[in-house]
Amino acid sequence: MSRPSDPNARSRLLAAAERIFIEHGLDGAKVEDITRAASLSKGAFYLHFKTKDDAFQEILASALAELGVILRELEEQRDAWTDRPYPVLIEQWLDADLRIFECLWKHRSIMRLVLEGGGSPKYHHLIDVFADGAQQTTERLVQHGIEQGYYRADLDVKQAGCFVAGGYDRLARRLVRERRKPNLERWLLGVEALCLRALGTPELIEACVNVHAQRLSESARRRRSA
Amino acid sequence: MSRPSDPNARSRLLAAAERIFIEHGLDGAKVEDITRAASLSKGAFYLHFKTKDDAFQEILASALAELGVILRELEEQRDAWTDRPYPVLIEQWLDADLRIFECLWKHRSIMRLVLEGGGSPKYHHLIDVFADGAQQTTERLVQHGIEQGYYRADLDVKQAGCFVAGGYDRLARRLVRERRKPNLERWLLGVEALCLRALGTPELIEACVNVHAQRLSESARRRRSA
Amino acid sequence: MSRPSDPNARSRLLAAAERIFIEHGLDGAKVEDITRAASLSKGAFYLHFKTKDDAFQEILASALAELGVILRELEEQRDAWTDRPYPVLIEQWLDADLRIFECLWKHRSIMRLVLEGGGSPKYHHLIDVFADGAQQTTERLVQHGIEQGYYRADLDVKQAGCFVAGGYDRLARRLVRERRKPNLERWLLGVEALCLRALGTPELIEACVNVHAQRLSESARRRRSA
């Protein structure tokens, strides 16, 4: 039986593919599972994608593209950060993290798939690319913080970078498995606090404590009124 | 006497299997690839393992068993830790971490496979089991530290636990990908220092700085003389 | 519309499967042989049957189902047989046998496979089930005949049942191997005559002789005019 031409066929297939990929991994997902989930025929799949792998890459790309845009924007903003007072810095840092983690939450399913290797070894290198990128960015930030005097001067940049990146990495891996959206702001405030304590000068730590206390109470007020 | 079994056949197969599994994942690895890499026939594989999965589990088990032993031993020692002076505590903590990470290094290839999900979705749960275990252990330690007064009293146990576990998790994921063995002691001293700064009371932090300085110089001396 | 399924694909496969099963037995038959004989690809086989065994069972079931229907109908009719005059009884008996043996002829190839154990030991029990059923039915008929007075009173029911069932069993095994359809009526008249002589009272034997003579001449006339 032929179905009425559906202009959403392609997106229906993508949505279904994502679901099935997440459930069974790239290799474990059968094209027929995907098309059945999209209420389309197997043939339709090949009208829209060259191969199964092709569909996977497309799904992946859409998530990575959005994340890439955010990261690039943040990178540009950073150049303008110099000499801001601590509280502003801390706020901006937090906002940046929030944007990234919101994006992760939005694409949590594929991100999880990639993070947990479900995309078959073919896509393992992606984790490296991301992890390395995160680590380098972090190291640059740490370096910058030391130069600006708000991070301790005795830090080993590489180690500190790894440690901080690790904290966020862990958070990302946790987020990606949550069923309901957690209070991202609270999560990030927590990590930030610990990072700052680990790396920061006493002045920064003090500033941090104040900003966080304020932010937390605001956040609580927002939640109450909502 | 029968044709003497190649006494290395089994271990050659295990080594080859590990290599191929890592390269292609559990599902992607073809039995024939494994046997070819071990210079044996397909049939020989089934002389030693019931199924492909069986071989994978065996490889996994040998790593997990060793790790399990270490973790259990450490757990038992911990009961005797109460009331030790800070420097001793810090040393013991470091030694424990060293044992664990030495074990991870020894089994890095298979650990990497598991950590990166290459064992097909069937083995995803193992990561959870380990991650949850690590997190809980960490939380217990944090709780204990707070009670004993060497961790700050205002810590959120869950968040701190997650953060610390994340730092080590990241370290493990990095270790597992290194080609040459890094200076584990230095790595761990670094993470420990950052963790203690993030969580510890000023007294603990001070003790930590001293112990670490001493340890690092000893380590450096050992390396020079070697 | 999809590529229209070859409407004969399934039946072509069934026919080919039957042929190959008969030639090589269930275990010896290769799926590829079957599909080649049906001018289809190996994959096509699995579009229609879950497994090779499944196909075998389907072939078997279609034959057994038809036979089962006939046997059940006959069983029901038998209740109405009491007190009929001998000639009628003999005619009805013959008609029943004819229906059964026509069915056997129709499904001779698969019946032969089962009778000769070609369905691998897994299906041996089927022969028992049928043989036991036939034997019991026969014994019940013998018992009934003794009670009604048309079988000799000195018969050992079990032995006589076994003997008669054996006669028919042999006939069935022979039929199943014939290349051209034999004159079933003549065959069955023959067995019936011998059975009745072996078991019957003089009166029954006499009635039998008359009925058979008449039946044979009718049958001959039909054949001449055809």
Added chain:
Amino acid sequence: MSRPSDPNARSRLLAAAERIFIEHGLDGAKVEDITRAASLSKGAFYLHFKTKDDAFQEILASALAELGVILRELEEQRDAWTDRPYPVLIEQWLDADLRIFECLWKHRSIMRLVLEGGGSPKYHHLIDVFADGAQQTTERLVQHGIEQGYYRADLDVKQAGCFVAGGYDRLARRLVRERRKPNLERWLLGVEALCLRALGTPELIEACVNVHAQRLSESARRRRSA
């Protein structure tokens, strides 16, 4: 470990093979099963038999050879039967049947295997050979009986032969499945009686009744004293 040279190795293998063949059929029997059952190595099997099939044929041959000898002897005796009085004929007939069925009992396991097709389709033809042989022998006997006047003159030789052979065939198939040796004499007396009634002249039937009665009572006496 090498075993002490065992002069019975070959026969132990044959015995084990027979057991395993019977249990699983020719195709289903694994060489390793056989050698394990014989407490020998797989290699040993191939010292004594060229192939698995070879072993099967040997087992089969030993049974068929013995049966063949008996059948040939009986055939020779038959030439001397002419003109014997009925009671002697009947006795001799019975004795011949007894020898054959004793032999069947002795080799019941392989006979069963062959009869039920467990020897894979490759050996189906053997059943034909036997069945045809039995049928022909029977037909010759029927013909002879008609000529000598102790079988009814109106018999269709072919049909009667088939019927009688069928009766014995059924008996053989039953025997071959018994777990404990039945009273063969009684079984055969039963079939003989029915056959004679089906085929014989009134005089023969009468003679038969007497002989059988006597034989049964003798048999009973023997059993009591044993």
Added chain:
DNA sequence: TATGAATGAGCGTTCATTCAT
């Protein structure tokens, strides 16, 4: 003779991809 590790052809089954409609 005896052993049992090693071999490798072979088969059932799966599933990505193609194609006739």
Added chain:
DNA sequence: CATGAATGAACGCTCATTCAT
């Protein structure tokens, strides 16, 4: 665009047979 029957390469696993000792 859409369909789903058809294709066939691929792979896991089995087991008869060989062979080095």
